[in-house]
Amino acid sequence: MATMTRAADTHRAAGLFHALSDETRLALIGMLRDGERCVCELQDSLGAAQSRLSFHLKVLKDAGVVNDRKEGRWVYYALTPDAFGELEDAVAELKPSRRALAVRRTSGCCD
Amino acid sequence: MATMTRAADTHRAAGLFHALSDETRLALIGMLRDGERCVCELQDSLGAAQSRLSFHLKVLKDAGVVNDRKEGRWVYYALTPDAFGELEDAVAELKPSRRALAVRRTSGCCD
DNA sequence: TTGTCATATCAAGAACCATTGATATATTGA
DNA sequence: TCAATATATCAATGGTTCTTGATATGACAA
Structure with missing residues (x-):
């Protein structure tokens, strides 16, 4: 779905980032980069x-x-593969x- | 530093992803996308x-x-800004x- | 059929994370 | 000085997540 509320986007992005926020899971993703593996193989490697x-x-x-x-x-x-597209989009949305x-704000706030 | 062990990379990536795994923090990043803000402004917005x-x-x-x-x-x-470069690199490293x-493995494993 | 293997799920505890309210510190204006 | 404001930190609590060991399920081979 191409249209989503900001809140839903944020929720989804947080979910994706959470899934990637653990070293064990990142290691698993690394093992799957070149193609599928059965659990038994992953277990041996891990x-x-x-x-x-x-x-x-x-x-x-x-x-x-x-x-x-x-x-x-x-x-x-x-x-x-789709998840990685979503992930790239999510990162792009966060970038400065x-x-x-360019700008370096110099004016104060709150006054 | 351009050279890092895989373990250090993974550790760093997990740390970055963890920082982004919370909706409140993603909202804050959104508020900072166009430039710096003082805490009082962030507090009002949030x-x-x-x-x-x-x-x-x-x-x-x-x-x-x-x-x-x-x-x-x-x-x-x-x-x-550097953090977002690191983040893009981290995502690129995970992509299939x-x-x-291309490949759809058909051979079995474990035999 | 029975046993074995591959995998998932569950229950209990440990470790970690987020929220809240209270207090501390620093800066400024009166 | 004093009071007020902006922000950080702390302690307590509740919630979530991770790990472990135990048990369940389903597929296959003997």
Whole structure:
């Protein structure tokens, strides 16, 4: 949806940033950069308890950052490309404006 | 510093994302996009308790996202442009690789 | 069918984070 | 000086998040 209230945008952005605010989750994303991996592979690479891995994958999935696919006994996780577009948009929305970079305010406030 | 271990990078990225993972802080950044503002202005715009505002400004400052400048009775906060460059880099490092976007793995794992 | 493996979920506790109200500090104007 | 204003910090509390170990579920192989 291309139209969203500012509040909804902010809410979504905070959710995305929260999903990325943990080192374990960033490590997982790194492992998925080149393509999908099954949980067992991630577990080997990460060396973390299974339930812990499962917890973080769920956080990423709930935030829409990854998606999963079941195949027989295994579940494969992959990055969801759209989320990264959203993320780039969110960052772009936060960046100082050209004006802010140029101007150095000198007038006082509150008077 | 241009050279950093992956772990340090990840740590820094998680810190930046954490600073941005709260709606109040995102709102503050929005208020600073066009240039610096004194705390009193931010307080009016935000309508939040003073200590709460101060708390969030500190989180942003500790993460390097904003900087402050004292002038007489007032303190002015502004976005720190460098942080947004770092943020863009961090996001770029997370994005699915070209390979990931092209390839659809079909082989199984763990066998 | 039974056992085993891959994964998810749950419950309890620890660690962390945000909010509030109270107090401290610094600056200025009277 | 004194009082008022702007801001920061602190302590207490409640809420959320993370970790761990235990248990559940579902798929497959023997």
